[in-house]
Amino acid sequence: MNGLTNSFLSHLACGFDATPTPLTLLFELFVFSGVAAAFLILPKVKDKIGQRFLIMSVGVLIFEVFTAPMWHNHKLGWWAYVYRDVSWVLTIGWAAMILSVVLLVDHFLPRWKEWHRFALYLAILTVLVSILEIVVVNIGIRGYAPEVLDSVIGIFVWNVPIIEVIYYTPVFTTLVISFYKYWSFAIDDQLLIPTKRRKWLRSFVIALVGILLFEVMIEPMARNQNLPDWSYIFHDISLLMTGTWILVIWLAMNIVNKLFIHYSIPQRFLIALLVTGAIALPLESWFIINGYRVYGESAIANFTGFTTPFTHVPVEVAFAIPCYMALVITFIRYWETAIDNKL
Numbered sequence: 001m002n003g004l005t006n007s008f009l010s011h012l013a014c015g016f017d018a019t020p021t022p023l024t025l026l027f028e029l030f031v032f033s034g035v036a037a038a039f040l041i042l043p044k045v046k047d048k049i050g051q052r053f054l055i056m057s058v059g060v061l062i063f064e065v066f067t068a069p070m071w072h073n074h075k076l077g078w079w080a081y082v083y084r085d086v087s088w089v090l091t092i093g094w095a096a097m098i099l100s101v102v103l104l105v106d107h108f109l110p111r112w113k114e115w116h117r118f119a120l121y122l123a124i125l126t127v128l129v130s131i132l133e134i135v136v137v138n139i140g141i142r143g144y145a146p147e148v149l150d151s152v153i154g155i156f157v158w159n160v161p162i163i164e165v166i167y168y169t170p171v172f173t174t175l176v177i178s179f180y181k182y183w184s185f186a187i188d189d190q191l192l193i194p195t196k197r198r199k200w201l202r203s204f205v206i207a208l209v210g211i212l213l214f215e216v217m218i219e220p221m222a223r224n225q226n227l228p229d230w231s232y233i234f235h236d237i238s239l240l241m242t243g244t245w246i247l248v249i250w251l252a253m254n255i256v257n258k259l260f261i262h263y264s265i266p267q268r269f270l271i272a273l274l275v276t277g278a279i280a281l282p283l284e285s286w287f288i289i290n291g292y293r294v295y296g297e298s299a300i301a302n303f304t305g306f307t308t309p310f311t312h313v314p315v316e317v318a319f320a321i322p323c324y325m326a327l328v329i330t331f332i333r334y335w336e337t338a339i340d341n342k343l
Contacts, residue, residue: 016085020077023139028076031093038096045107051187052103052180057095059179059327063172064091066323069221069299072143073136084302090136094176097132101125102177114343121177122170129169134158145298147220151235171217175210175327182330185337186265200254203336207250210331214324215242223294241292244283249325252276253332269329276325281318285311 020028042049064086073085080089101124105117112120136142137159144161152161184190215237224238231238256272263271287293289312295303299316306315337343 016072017074018078018081018085019075021075021140024075024141025077027136027139027141028080028089031089031096035092035096038100042100042103046103048187052184053095053099055183055187056099056176056180057091059176059330060094060098061086061088061091062179062323062326063176066320066327067218067221069296069302070145070148070218072145073141074143075140097128098125098173098176099180101128102180114338118174118177122173125173126166126169129173130160130162130165133165133169134160145220145296147296147298151220168217171213175214175331178331178334179327182265182269182334182337199336202339203254203332204246204250206332206335207246207253207328210328211246211249212237212242214328215245221296221299223296224292225294226291241287245280248279248283249276249328249332252279253329257333269326269333272329272333273322273325276329277322280321280325281308281311281313284317284321285313288313288317 038053039049042052046052061082065083068084068086073081073087073090076087076089080087082088082091098121101121105120105124109117109120133142134157148164149161151164153163155161155163216234219235219237224232224236224241227238227240231240233239233242252275253272256268256275260268260271284293295314295317303314303316307313308315308318311318
């Protein structure tokens, strides 16, 4: 019986060490207590907390699934995982913390401009996330893929590459908060002014900033190679490759928003996701087949070996594309909406 149980648990844990320790169990208790505290406190400052928490959790989970090859989350118990070593315990913990910071800052500083409050979110969360990252690394939960460790500058504070954490955290929280804020327009049924006249240059700059920051963060997951030397702007990030994604998303977003301006937020989001995904999947296939995109060993280790029909892209990559698009699209649309409505 013990052998069968161990085999079953090993299968559920996808081969990594999921056996909890007293410290990791204590950490999980801390997370559950924090989530419970958030549900006790936050309803006093904002309504529809269940919906808000769900949206924030979805944003965090999308990010975690997309970047799964970059980190390892171990020793949380077989019950704590939803996909390989992506843990729902960490997901709800990050979601509760980020949502708490956003709602409390909005509650106590309602007269501040949106971008002022957003900067404060990032400042507070960078400190909190850095502290928690140090904790989860040193109690054996968090580890980093070899590709990540090979790319870091090499300044470690309590076993954590602190420069990278200080960079990754604002990018991660910016994307997740933008995802939440975009959907909060629908939750609050907020009256927004539709803009018939598209400001194409502004939306291009927003897309450029969001995509470039994201590309730098996820750079260890895949290599862009065999491109002209002049096109590389940071490590193996190529102006040609990144520029292609910017043009695809930027053009698709503007065309969708122009043609479907009177559609609801969920409808416009779904259309934009379908259009960008339909363009991105064959493009990614072409990059892979021609040797321009090569995935790292940690990413390949997560592949099941199944590919999509016609494009022959690994199913994990095909699934990651809409995850990537969902975060980038909501980032662009949120900031466009905030600027247009002078929030």
